[in-house]
Amino acid sequence: MKKLNGRLIAAFSTLAAAALVAGSCNFMMPTPNYPVMRQEKGFHLLRIGSMDKVWFRGDLRIRAAVLDGASSRDAVYGNLGAYFVVEAKDAGFDGFLHLDETGLRLVNRNGLEYEAMSMAQGPDPGFWARLASTDEIVRIIDDGSGNAAQSSVVANLGSTMAGTVSALWMDWDQPPGSTPPDTYRAAFVDNADLAFRSDIVPVAGSALADFTALLARDAMADSFEELTAAGDPYWNDGRFEFRRFGFSSTAGYSWFAIRRFDGVSGREETRAAAILDAQPGVTRTVRGEPEGNAGGVLVIRQDSEPPGIRYALTDGQLQPSRTITVYGDDVRYLGDAIEPIDGVPTPVAVFGSVSVGPESKDDGRRVTISLWAHRLDSFAGGE
Amino acid sequence: MSRRPACRNRARPAALACYLTVLCLGAAAQDRVSRVQSLDELAPRRVYVAADGAALAALSREEASALEALVHFVGLELEARTRLVLAFEEGAAELVVRIGAASQRGGYELSALALPRREGEAPLRYAARAPALGPDDARSFMRELAARLDRAYPPVPAMVTEIVTERVVEERKIVTIIEGAALSVIAPPGTVLSLPDGEEAAVDETGVWERELEQNTSYAYRARLAGHLAQNRVVFIAPGGAVDELRFRPLDRWRFGLDLRYINFVAVPQLEWYPVPGRLFVGGGVESSFLALVQSYDKNDDDAGVLVHYVDVQLGGGLWLREADDAWNYGLTLGLATRLDAGAGLFRLADYAPASLRLGARISRQLTPRLSAFAEGNGRLALILAPEGVDPTEIMNPMPFGMPLLDGLVYLELPTFFIGLRYGL
Numbered sequence: 001m002k003k004l005n006g007r008l009i010a011a012f013s014t015l016a017a018a019a020l021v022a023g024s025c026n027f028m029m030p031t032p033n034y035p036v037m038r039q040e041k042g043f044h045l046l047r048i049g050s051m052d053k054v055w056f057r058g059d060l061r062i063r064a065a066v067l068d069g070a071s072s073r074d075a076v077y078g079n080l081g082a083y084f085v086v087e088a089k090d091a092g093f094d095g096f097l098h099l100d101e102t103g104l105r106l107v108n109r110n111g112l113e114y115e116a117m118s119m120a121q122g123p124d125p126g127f128w129a130r131l132a133s134t135d136e137i138v139r140i141i142d143d144g145s146g147n148a149a150q151s152s153v154v155a156n157l158g159s160t161m162a163g164t165v166s167a168l169w170m171d172w173d174q175p176p177g178s179t180p181p182d183t184y185r186a187a188f189v190d191n192a193d194l195a196f197r198s199d200i201v202p203v204a205g206s207a208l209a210d211f212t213a214l215l216a217r218d219a220m221a222d223s224f225e226e227l228t229a230a231g232d233p234y235w236n237d238g239r240f241e242f243r244r245f246g247f248s249s250t251a252g253y254s255w256f257a258i259r260r261f262d263g264v265s266g267r268e269e270t271r272a273a274a275i276l277d278a279q280p281g282v283t284r285t286v287r288g289e290p291e292g293n294a295g296g297v298l299v300i301r302q303d304s305e306p307p308g309i310r311y312a313l314t315d316g317q318l319q320p321s322r323t324i325t326v327y328g329d330d331v332r333y334l335g336d337a338i339e340p341i342d343g344v345p346t347p348v349a350v351f352g353s354v355s356v357g358p359e360s361k362d363d364g365r366r367v368t369i370s371l372w373a374h375r376l377d378s379f380a381g382g383e
Numbered sequence: 384m385s386r387r388p389a390c391r392n393r394a395r396p397a398a399l400a401c402y403l404t405v406l407c408l409g410a411a412a413q414d415r416v417s418r419v420q421s422l423d424e425l426a427p428r429r430v431y432v433a434a435d436g437a438a439l440a441a442l443s444r445e446e447a448s449a450l451e452a453l454v455h456f457v458g459l460e461l462e463a464r465t466r467l468v469l470a471f472e473e474g475a476a477e478l479v480v481r482i483g484a485a486s487q488r489g490g491y492e493l494s495a496l497a498l499p500r501r502e503g504e505a506p507l508r509y510a511a512r513a514p515a516l517g518p519d520d521a522r523s524f525m526r527e528l529a530a531r532l533d534r535a536y537p538p539v540p541a542m543v544t545e546i547v548t549e550r551v552v553e554e555r556k557i558v559t560i561i562e563g564a565a566l567s568v569i570a571p572p573g574t575v576l577s578l579p580d581g582e583e584a585a586v587d588e589t590g591v592w593e594r595e596l597e598q599n600t601s602y603a604y605r606a607r608l609a610g611h612l613a614q615n616r617v618v619f620i621a622p623g624g625a626v627d628e629l630r631f632r633p634l635d636r637w638r639f640g641l642d643l644r645y646i647n648f649v650a651v652p653q654l655e656w657y658p659v660p661g662r663l664f665v666g667g668g669v670e671s672s673f674l675a676l677v678q679s680y681d682k683n684d685d686d687a688g689v690l691v692h693y694v695d696v697q698l699g700g701g702l703w704l705r706e707a708d709d710a711w712n713y714g715l716t717l718g719l720a721t722r723l724d725a726g727a728g729l730f731r732l733a734d735y736a737p738a739s740l741r742l743g744a745r746i747s748r749q750l751t752p753r754l755s756a757f758a759e760g761n762g763r764l765a766l767i768l769a770p771e772g773v774d775p776t777e778i779m780n781p782m783p784f785g786m787p788l789l790d791g792l793v794y795l796e797l798p799t800f801f802i803g804l805r806y807g808l
Contacts, residue, residue, distance in 0.1 A: 025760075026783045026799040029645040029672060030735065032691040032724050033780050038734045038770045045772040307690045308728020325728055329690060357780045366780065 035355050035368040037307065037327040042378060044341055046080055046350065046371040049104030051097070053364040056088035060356050060367065063087045065332040067350055068100070069122040069139075069172075072337035075345035082334050082352055082371060083127050083142075085116040098142045099352075099369050110147040114140060117243055120171045121335040123183070128154055130168055137170045137186075157186050157197070169245035173293070185247040185254065193217055194275075196254060198247075213275050216283045220258050223285035226269045227260040243270070244290065251296030252277040253316030257289050272300045276316050286318045291333035294349035297321070297379045299333040306330055313379050321379070326372065328353030339373050348373035426541035428499075430467040430532070431476035432458045435496070438483035446491075449516035450484045456518040457482055457495075460525040465533035477501060478536055480528075490514045493524045497532055507535050564620050566602055568592040570629040577605040596620045610634055610660050612752075613708045632752060634660030634707055635807030642759075642803035644670065647677035653803065661707030665700035673725075691726040693733055699741060709749075716743040716759065735779050735794075736765035743798075753807040763796040764788075 036048055054060075068081035081100035095108040114129035118137075122128040126141035136156045143149040157168060170186040186197040194213045221239040244257040253276045261268040272290040275283050288300035297313050302323070304310040309331040312320045334350045341348065350373050357366035434454045439447045457480070461467050470476035483494040490512050497507040509531055511524040518525075568576065574586040579602075586592045596602055600620050607613040611631035618627045635657060642651035651674070655666030672678075672692040699718015705711070718741040722733040743761035750756055767787075769775040775791030776782065785796040 024784055024797050026785075026797055027646040028781070028783070029647055029649050029675060030693070030779065030783050030796075031672060031689060032693050032733055032735060034691070034734055035777060035780050036770055036773045038768060045770050048773065305727035307726045310728055327729060 031358075033355075033358060035357065035366070036370045037353065037355065039327055039353075039372050040325060042324075043326075043351075043372045043374050044339075044348075046339060046373050047078075047099060047101075048368065048370045049099040050366055050368040051104045051106065052366050054106075054367045055092035055364040056090055058089040060086050060088045060329065060354060062330045062332040062352065062354055064116040064119045065334050065352050066119045066121045066127045067335040067337055068125060069127065070125040071100070072121065072335060072350075073123070073174075075338040075340065077340040080337060080339060080350070080371060082350070082369075083119070084332070084352060084354070084369060085119065086354070086367075095148060097367075097369065099371065104367070104369055105142075105146065107142045108147050110149065112138075112140060112148050112150055114138070118169055120169070120246070122154065122172050123174065124151075126151055128170065128172065130170070135168060155186070157188070169242075171246040173247055173249045183249065185249075187245045187254065187256075189217075189242055211277075211280045213280050213283065215281070216273075216275060219283035220256070220271075220273050220285060223271060223273070223283075224260055224269055225287070227262060227267065246290070246293055248293045248296050248298070248316060251293075251316045253298075255290050255293065255298055255316075257291075258285070259289075272298065272314075272318060274298065274314075274316055274318050284318045286312075286314070288312060292335050294333075294336045294379055295347070295376050297349075297376075299349065301333070324374070326351045326353060328370075329356050330354045334371070336376060337373070341373065341375065347376040349376055349379060350374075424541065425538040427466050427468045427538045428477045428536045429470040429475060430461060430478040430480060430536075431470045431473045432461065432480045432482065433473070435481040435483035435494075438485065438494075442484065442486065446484070446486065446516060450482065453484075453516055453518060453521055454482050456521070457525050457528065460529045461532065464526065464529045466538055467532060467536065478532075480532065484516060487512070491516055493521060495528050497535070499536060501539075504536070507531060562598055562622075563595045564598045564622055564624040566594050566596050566618060566620055566624070567626045568604075568606070568629065569626060570606060571608055571631065574606055574608045574629065574631075577607070579603065598622045606631075612661070613706055615708070635753070636660060637808040638664070638666075638805045639808070640803055640805035642668065642670075642801050644801035645675075645799065647675045649675045651801075651803075653805075655701075655805065662703055663700065664703075665698075667696070667698040670695040670697060671725075691724050691729060694723040694725055695736075696721050696723070697741065701743075701745065703747075712747045712749070712755075714745045714747065716745055716761070717741070720763075732768065734768045734770070736763070737768050739763045739765040747805075755805050755807075756802065757805070758800060758802050760798040760800050762798040765794045765796060767791060767794055 035050065036045070063085045065082060065084040068083065071079045071081045079101050081098065084097040084099070086097060093106050095106055095110070098105055098107045113132050115132055118130035120128040122139055124139055126139045128137050129140055130137055134156070137154040139151040139154055140148055141151045155170060157170065168186070168188055170184060172184045174183045184198065188195040188197070194216045196211060217239065224240065241259045241261065242256055243259050245254070247254040253274050256273040257270060258273050259268060259270040270289040271285045272288050273283055273285045286300065288302045290298050290300045292299050296315060298316070298318070300312045300314060302310045302312055306329050307327050308325045309328070310323055310325050311333065312323050314320045332352050334352050337348055337350050338345050339348050340346065350371055353370050353372060355368045357368070359365050432454055434451050439450060442450060458469050462469050467478070473479055478497055478499050480495055480497045483496070485492045492510060493513050494510040495508070499506065509528050511527065513521045513524055568586065569591055570586045572586055572588045572590055576584045576586070576592060578584060584592060598620055599622065601617055602620055603615070603617045605613060605615050606629050608631045611633050614629065614631070616627055616629070618625050638655040638657070640653050642653055643649070644651055649670060649672065651668050651670040653666060653668035655664040657664045671694045672689060673694070678689065697718055697720040699716060701714050701716035703712050703714040705713060720736070720739045720741055722736045722739065724731060724733040741761055741763045743759045745757050745759040747755050747757035767775040767778055769778045769791070775794070776787050782794070783796045785794055787794050
């Protein structure tokens, strides 16, 4: 009996040792699945936030993202926040992701029918967005309980609209330390053309446009190079789609992201259009999708695929000064902010990079978002 | 290869033992002729078969003719079914068998009497009935007789008789003559022969190494020539001598092959160069997730793929611990690697393991003279290039099994096991 027990113990020990050795070996190839990818020289990591057990299929893409208005201007280290609207197949959530000093969390839409593409950085906590139902620009915040809340109505521009409005945006731009004449600008697209309204503070029902960019829409429509009615007919109705709008108060220009999309073939062409305040009759366009401006620099996402997203930095005349590459499963330019760099409050441009971990049957996937800052003074062709 | 050269085909006694001991009793300086007998290998008995004369006289003419014919069939039966061989003269036979027949009612009484000439052996008698004297009627008699004779008179050692002439130098001196044969090894000059009992010999510039060895023995030795595959040889030393001509196959200078790594079968092309053939190699390979036979195991959606691939450029070497001609060989490998990340808009040094030190242990099996297969366990000490502010232990998801060292500057990966093939050039 003792001999039998000894054999059993020896066999069990051998099995256990073999299991231990096998269990401590690496059988998986070390796929470079980085939660936070290293960025080019000049970038400073501001924040990382991760969230586990996120359920969706396929790739996760950032549809729109902005910086938190208040924290982007207070120059307090470590409190910068950002909001991300992401999209994926069969996503098990509806809302936005909020990254701040407490981490990354999901904030439910809570019935607020804001348009993601109209998200803009305001001066206060939260972000601006347009409510589709009322044409109001409202400030939306994370109420701290996992739900989005409407904090205030920033402007009701519906009453200022002339004719049938097909699109509406409002942006705020106040570079740190500057005292520009305009801190916000609203844009209207009606059946006639583009119109803008600028003022120090938004006032609902105030007088219509400072100027109208005559023939701007025709110029934009004629600028498309691939999806054209003549050369490469596409199937969609209409001329093109306005996706985003913004303006630079320091450089004095407005910019648009315009897009044509062939719903049958799935092809699309996105261009950046800019209109200088000093030349309202001239519309310039280049290929790429503008995601925002950093001071006077327009940040245009070029045709590129993750993980290396390439941006062109241009002036208001869309003349490129340099290109940079930001790495991630998806990347978005978020806006400018004041953040301490090497202990000194510094105007920076902030990018958000999202990374998705491997899929697990039981635990969903891990989503990590990191915020990266780049000095604004190096954006104009310096460093 | 062993063969018997014509020049050494001189007559030698084929003795069971190759020691011939001669007692010399003559006077000094006289030639002594002596007869020496020795036992050789087993030899069959020679048998002579004849009809018994008394039986022939008692039979009629026809019956006598039938009996004589039957005697011939008995001889054929013995030749076919026994170890006896027929002698055609009674004087040359060691065994005489006489066949008799007596008429009885309804048949014949067949009888056989075997008389051996060797002292101490008993005669054998056998009798049986047969309906007639024809070979078919007497078949059972013949077969049983053959079986009994084969058992009773098996082959015996042959006696060899030699006439040895020698000069007697001293009276009453015992001279022992060992009959030997020469082994000639034909090999390239410089070949080193490791002989039994730890002795070593070298083939000189004549290309022939010779040694006198005992006849009818096997001789084992190992032959080595620098830069060539060593050989273990076994040669049979025939009475006429033996020649073993060695042909060496050069050891591989270059080897190429493929490793198959990880659970998703990453094919890794490899090239190795042997500065010390058969022992030490240096080489390199490229491991990349681009070459994974199973591209991705962690994402199963239709439009989700690996965004970032890695390209591991590996340089290193290895040391084999056993001889190249051993079927199983063991070795150690050591190498450096640099890793690049590659993807859309991305080609740069990787964040994980941009430089790494690899250490492995390998076991190899020679499948053919040129092809070998091996398995290797390989661990790695990897440098980590984490972005500032990122915990190095979480730079990848998932991290390989292992442990961070030096505050996360490097990471010690626990081993991974893989298999591979190598083909020599």
